Amino acid sequence: MITWLTPTNAALAAEIQQLNAATLPNGWQSVDSSPYAKVAVNADHSLFYKAFLPRNIWETPKAWLRGSRGQRAITQSQTLPKQGFNTPAVIAWGKLSGGREFMLTLAVNxxxxxxxxxxxxxxxxxxxxxxxxxxxxxxxxxxxxxxxxxxxxxxxxxxxxxxxxxxxxxxxxxxxxxxxxxxxxxxxxxxxxxxxxxxxxxxxxxxxxxxxxxxxxxxxxxxxxxxxxxxxxxxxxxxxxxxxxxxxxxxxxxxxxxxxxxxxxxxxxxxxx
Ligand SMILES: Nc1ncnc2c1ncn2[C@@H]1O[C@H](COP(=O)(O)OP(=O)(O)OP(=O)(O)O)[C@@H](O)[C@H]1O
Ligand SMILES: [Mg+2]
Structure with a gap:
């Protein structure tokens, strides 16, 4: 399921499905990242896609207690600005069937x-x-x-x-x-x-x-x-x-x-x- 924090965008939803399936839709380029993430950028639309890959076997039990990496990233993107710190705005996030958790953010220049x-x-x-x-x-x-x-x-x-x-x-x-x-x-x-x-x-x-x-x-x-x-x-x-x-x-x-x-x-x- 994709949760939109901006108006639902069907074209973008389709691109998220593709990114989740590890193919790069038109206009997207992959970005160097740690082994625990997959990151891609769409420069024309100023968007970053990040998929969270498990860090270790404890990732899931930890997620039950503290929330998953994706959930925690979303919470932080909401609390940091309230405390006076900038962080990229989240456009959408979620988890797709058989896929990883992901987050779509607005690119910072x-x-x-x-x-x-x-x-x-x-x-x-x-x-x-x-x-x-x-x-x-x-x-x-x-x-x-x-x-x-x-x-x-x-x-x-x-x-x-x-x-x-x-x-x-x-x-x-x-x-x-x-x-x-x-x-x-x-x-x-x-x-x-x-x-x-x-x-x-x-x-x-x-x-x-x-x-x-x-x-x-x-x-x-x-x-x-x-x-x-x-x-x-x-x-x-x-x-x-x-x-x-x-x-x-x-x-x-x-x-x-x-x-x-x-x-x-x-x-x-x-x-x-
Ligand atoms: N919203 C954004 N605006 C501008 N640049 C971004 C944005 N999101 C990611 N980037 C760029 O993509 C790079 C990789 O993204 P990110 O730092 O989120 O992943 P990572 O460090 O590789 O993963 P991990 O969380 O596993 O350590 C960043 O160093 C940054 O240069
Ligand atoms: Mg990083």
């Missing part, structure tokens, strides 16, 4: 923060790029600080699950992959570390130690939980865990400089002066 930094802000050679890189990191710190202030832990806060809108200032972010988000009155310390480590999963050439400090200072300005000593303990723990984690990763999987130069030339990454 944006790019993953990880790819953005790797493509446009890797060791910036001019003052303008350097300025905007720092601005992007401060804005990102503010976003995560506000998220934690609201009691929200993102389930998978890797840099490419935060989309930054093209051609918009101040930098505006949209959160994706929200299905494992959790809300707390007071967030367990361990989960704060976890989110801060996730968002820092960028190679040294993309994020220097001072860049990380810049992010962190802005984060602390927007999340007032820690006194000075606690903040410096947290920063050390996050830094050491991040460095250890990075040393075990393949650099290619962190953030690839694969986005077109024209975005910068057209002033979509930062204003041209």
């Amino acid at each position: 944006g790019i993953g923060v990880g790819s953005c930094i790797a493509s446009y802000f890797r060791q910036p050679s001019n003052a303008q790029a350097l300025y905007w890189k720092r601005e992007l990191l401060r804005s990102l710190g503010k976003l995560v600080g506000q998220l934690h202030s609201a009691g929200i832990i993102h389930g998978d806060l890797r840099p490419n699950n935060v989309l930054v809108e093209l051609g918009k200032q101040p930098y505006t972010f949209h959160l994706i992959d929200n299905e494992r988000n959790q809300s707390f009155k007071r967030i367990p310390y361990k989960l704060i570390v976890k989110n801060l480590v996730q968002i820092g999963m960028l190679a040294d050439i993309d994020l220097s130690r001072t860049d990380r400090m810049r992010f962190y200072q802005s984060y602390l300005q927007h999340y007032s939980r820690f006194n000075r000593a606690a903040a410096s303990r947290l920063s050390l723990e996050v830094y050491q865990t991040t460095m250890h984690r990075l040393s075990t990763k393949n650099p290619d999987r962190l953030g690839s400089p694969n986005l077109p130069r024209t975005h910068v030339d057209n002033g979509l990454i930062y204003p041209l002066s």
Whole structure:
């Protein structure tokens, strides 16, 4: 069954059936995704299709207790905006016979923060790029600080699950992959570390130690939980865990400089002066 959050669209319903059967209807292209999802985009109609594939054998029993990945993604897409955070609008979702759960969202005109930094802000050679890189990191710190202030832990806060809108200032972010988000009155310390480590999963050439400090200072300005000593303990723990984690990763999987130069030339990454 397909549940529409916008008026029912018969043509789109037929395309969803095809996508569910793992064929690509006209106008759709497949998008690189994790092994636990199938993602496709329709650029002309600004739509993303995502099918949720089971992560492990516990997926179904967990779904009985907490709701399926699809249900949780829908709930998050409704609660996040009420708390002041952007996330792509859901057009339709559901499960088709013999198929996986799926979700259809409106495309954000944006790019993953990880790819953005790797493509446009890797060791910036001019003052303008350097300025905007720092601005992007401060804005990102503010976003995560506000998220934690609201009691929200993102389930998978890797840099490419935060989309930054093209051609918009101040930098505006949209959160994706929200299905494992959790809300707390007071967030367990361990989960704060976890989110801060996730968002820092960028190679040294993309994020220097001072860049990380810049992010962190802005984060602390927007999340007032820690006194000075606690903040410096947290920063050390996050830094050491991040460095250890990075040393075990393949650099290619962190953030690839694969986005077109024209975005910068057209002033979509930062204003041209
Ligand atoms: N509504 C959207 N607007 C713009 N881009 C999107 C949208 N939905 C998905 N994308 C793009 O598609 C990519 C893959 O989608 P998504 O992050 O949801 O899946 P995933 O990370 O591969 O799966 P998993 O949830 O199993 O980790 C994203 O990194 C993003 O670039
Ligand atoms: Mg993702």
